[in-house]
Amino acid sequence: MVMRSRAWAAVAVLLAVATASVVWWLGVQGLPGAGDKRQAPGGAAGAPTGTRGAHATAWRLDTSDFAHRRASGSDNTDPLLVDGLRNTLEALLLEAGDANDPAALKQRLAALIGSHFPKALATRALALAERYVDYRVALGQLRAPQDLTDPRAVRDALEARHKVRLQYFEGAEYDALFAREAELDRYTLARLEIARNTQLTPEQRAQALQATDNELSKERRAERSAATEHMAAAAQTAAFNTQNTDPYTRHAARSAQYGEAAAHAMAQLDRDEQHWQQRLDQYSQHAQQGDDSAALQQLRKQLFSAEEQQRVEAALALRKLQTPATTPGS
Template sequence: MVTRARARAVAAVALALTTAAAVWWLGAPALPGMGDPHPVQGGAAAAPAGSLALPSSMQGTDTGFFARRQATGADRTIDPLLVDGLRDTLETLLLEAGNANDPAALKQRLATLIGSHFPAALATRALALAERYVDYRVALGQLRAPQDLTDPRAVRDALEARHKARLQFFDGAEYDALFAREAELDRYTLARLEIARNTQLTPEQRAQALQATDSELSQEHRTGRSAATEHMAAAAQTAAFNTQNADPYTRHAARSAQYGEAAAHAMAQLDRDEQHWQQRLDQYSQARAQQGEGAALQQLRLQLFSAEEQQRVEAALALRTLQPPAATPGAR
């Protein structure tokens, strides 16, 4: 059953799906102003388009990113620095340090912040790791995401190139702490893509290959994938309701039957929240078109949006230009 908290995640999933394709393979955006993007260089020999990527237990002599064994908790020597969430902490540090076109200047800022995120006993090591993380992010600026994320060969080359960039700056234990979980999902995603694009497979062979690929996922990722699938299904259902101008009664009946009464009420509140948000965006956008920038528009912005919402306004308006007009939730 979808709980109220999980139902609220639908909105985030729907937004993430509109932008994830552009940056998913990098794992994190390159630092602004540091390095111009270039085509991916080198990389492992790419599999032909439509070739079958089998789970690691079924592969032959694959090398590099696709042969790397994911470390398990039992395999790792306990290291107080290399813990879950390390990468999130480093990303938070970069956000706090702010934009900097000069990596050296950014590293100086990190030195002043490191103590607020790591204990004194780990500060020296943590700073050294953070500085290499800056260099790694600069290196990502030299790579270009595949133009077609449905092309297995392009995705495979890109993943291998990113893997090589990571190995330039981090040893095995650091790599596992920072990237192992993501790398498992990347291999899984590519395997499913290659299976789907392999026209030589019969339906039965495709089903067997997909099942074998699923079995390679850790229990943690299988659970997360199941939840994400549920969220995306709910988001797709809401999008269909909006396209059809479905009324609140129709929405509630379908949702309560599929997800339960509590979740249906929570999703109805999401509909109302989204409708109110879009109405305020309409009002603000129309005022901007009529009167342009100025003190009056700024005053209207303060009246219409909370401090947190104001940070989303420009992105929401920009997103509108990339999408066809959508029906208002529950409108008739």
């Protein structure tokens, strides 16, 4: 339940930027716990901005400049390269804990690999996990575009990320890890280019968007529909929070729109989120007061579960991003 409440806050922030930036922000991560050492991508192949013409067919997904790979699906007989492989690797990294040193992290992975993969696959899985660590390190050197609504900037960023992926994975490995995400990347970028193309008439824009929707697979279409519903609910909650809407009004609006059961579930998420923020406040106050590291670590364990402790620093960093900068005298 706590993880779901964290997701509400994350989605609310993402609503403030272009949808095309979602996958980029999720992908640009170095090692767990590593500092921000991102640098400009450098050398990312440039692509024309979203002004390639006024015809819907200009935005066909298969014209994307970053690789158009298709998942092997039922033809994939490799027991290692299955759906969910990337999630398994991320879970493995999360269990390994914070580490600024790739070599140290790889040693931890070697000790944990058996709990995530069958014995027969352990050797190959560890080799893949070690390359995934190197990939995450390289990915952490990239910098997100300053304007997340600029199609050219987003495309360059995605291409830079794609080049990094090709350095560490190929063929079926790439498909198992990234094919699903890449399809959604292409789709989202196409819609962003259409939306930002001022040369299109409303009718042409509608046709282009429909053509893009038609090229999305049924599976991705269903995922997008579900994500849209969650984002709408998250946006509503963010608006409630901004307006300090009382629980009764929230419940009435939610039950009318989503049903009674969903409204009760959302109310519980509200309570979980409030409790989380209160604990963050308490921890942050002690940190700002200069408590010694031992006392701060003890407080951290008292306030947060082991799982929540993995997210405390990211939550505090998110707070800083959401706090408007002040100038002297303001």
